[in-house]
Amino acid sequence: MNYARNAWYVGAWSHQVEAGTPFAMKILNERIVIYRQANGTPAALEDRCVHRMAPLSLGRCEGDRLRCMYHGLLFEPDGRVAQIPGQEIVPPKARVRAYPLVERHSWIWIWMGDQALADPELIPAAIGLDHPDYILGHGHLDYAAEARLINDNLCDFSHLTYVHAKSFQTGPDHAESLPRITPLKRGIRFERWVRNVAARPGRSKQDTAPTDNFGGYDFLLPGVLLMWSGSFPVGTADFYKDGAPDYTKAIEGVTFTSQAVTPMTDRASRYFFSWGPHRDHGDEVMRDGLMQLAGMAFEEDKIMIEAQQRVIDETPGAQIMPIAHDKGVTLFNRLVEHMVRSEGTATATT
Ligand code: FES
Ligand SMILES: [Fe+2]
CATH class of the missing domain: 2.102.10.10 (Rieske [2Fe-2S] iron-sulphur domain)
Known part of the structure; x- marks a missing residue:
């Protein structure tokens, strides 16, 4: 491992x-x-x-x-x-x-x-279920797959367009554009703006106005994702030069999710997650809706990743072929390899 x-x-x-x-x-x-x-x-x-x-x-x-x-x-x-x-x-x-x-x-x-x-x-700065500003649902899911494959999945959201076409109904933008990726000391930062998104039916506050939508997360050692999203007035993406916004300026839809991947054995992992709205942007009903969506989406990931694991196990020696969207995956895996190597060196010298 x-x-x-x-x-x-x-x-x-x-x-x-x-x-x-x-x-x-x-x-x-x-x-x-x-x-x-x-x-x-x-x-x-x-x-x-x-x-x-x-x-x-x-x-x-x-x-x-x-x-x-x-x-x-x-x-x-x-x-x-x-x-x-x-x-x-x-x-x-x-x-x-x-x-x-x-x-x-x-x-x-x-x-x-x-x-x-x-x-x-x-310890990554997650938000607990008792945090006064957020209304979070939670759960966990066991995978018959190695944790690395789940980490890889979380470092490349281009899969939202395909794996989550049914649950999140993600459009082509996640696959066609690359997020901004910044290496951190103990992880990788992913930032993505989608500009001028048309109003959806059922939007809560600013009804018909289009928005700039931001989704950004840190993926931190050993495999912990901390993500905020929100909708902002058009022009906000330019104002922040594609970087992370101030969430207090969001018009609507500020949510937080933390997800943690724990390798149990070589072929078993536990995936812990929470998700829900900021108190100013949603309520328990919205949280329950998000959790229902998460249930669907995480099952979609699990089906794909467990099937991927079976293929990997049946074809030892087969090589992967990286593409542009693998940048975050590659950087995170390099960070892990670097840690493993330095820990090995430390053990050998003590
Ligand atoms: S007391 Fe624990 S195995 Fe005997
Ligand atoms: Fe996914």
Whole structure:
């Protein structure tokens, strides 16, 4: 698996990890159990007991600790064994790996790499479900495909014209024009204006006036998309010279979506997503409509990507042929490769 390790991966929605119930997850082929300590703070441990390898996710939460329910070893949140029934001495090597974890933006983020580098500042600035300015719906979807293919998909929106012809009814513009792409330290920025878009029936505020529509997103390591869109008076695209606008100047339609791709195994990924309007531009009804649309659209992606994975697996050695729209894909994959290489070097020298 070729993924950066020194990054925060989304392990779960906060609400998926309930008090008293250990939650099993796999990230980068590693079994992880997430559970809540007595005060609600989550902890993440290797999901494999040091005794005879039973999963700790079948265990029992006891205050801040987690007990393996096979033969009763009790684990501290830092992975040390606190107690072994039937013996006085706990050997110092009796411990499982504990993963750095931060609960933020309604997600539980897990650091998969060097613990000394686990800096919470590197957590992408998503918007949580409890944010006062946004009305967000949410969900997750499991793919029988490697995460890289989903990352590739999210770094090239030209597919909207084809894959999402039914759901989003995207016109030819996404395929015919290229977004502005800017490399960031830990990701890629995509910006796209569509000028002078005719008013649609059912538009909420400025009724008949055409608009300049903006959609922009950052796609950040290890695979997190943060996207805003909105409609602005005609001329705004020129005013901002095709760059990102001030969202408070939008006439209508400001929405936010965050999406996170977590590689579970070589052929399994979990795709977490939220989407909804800014409070000034929509309500719960609009959010539910967007979620329904997202449900359709994400299913369209899943069908295509899982089928693509099957073709890839059946034809080892076949080469891809990049096109103009692959620029973002290529840049992001290079960034990942660079991280993987530098992490390998760091491991070798320590
Ligand atoms: S396998 Fe966990 S206590 Fe025996
Ligand atoms: Fe898509």
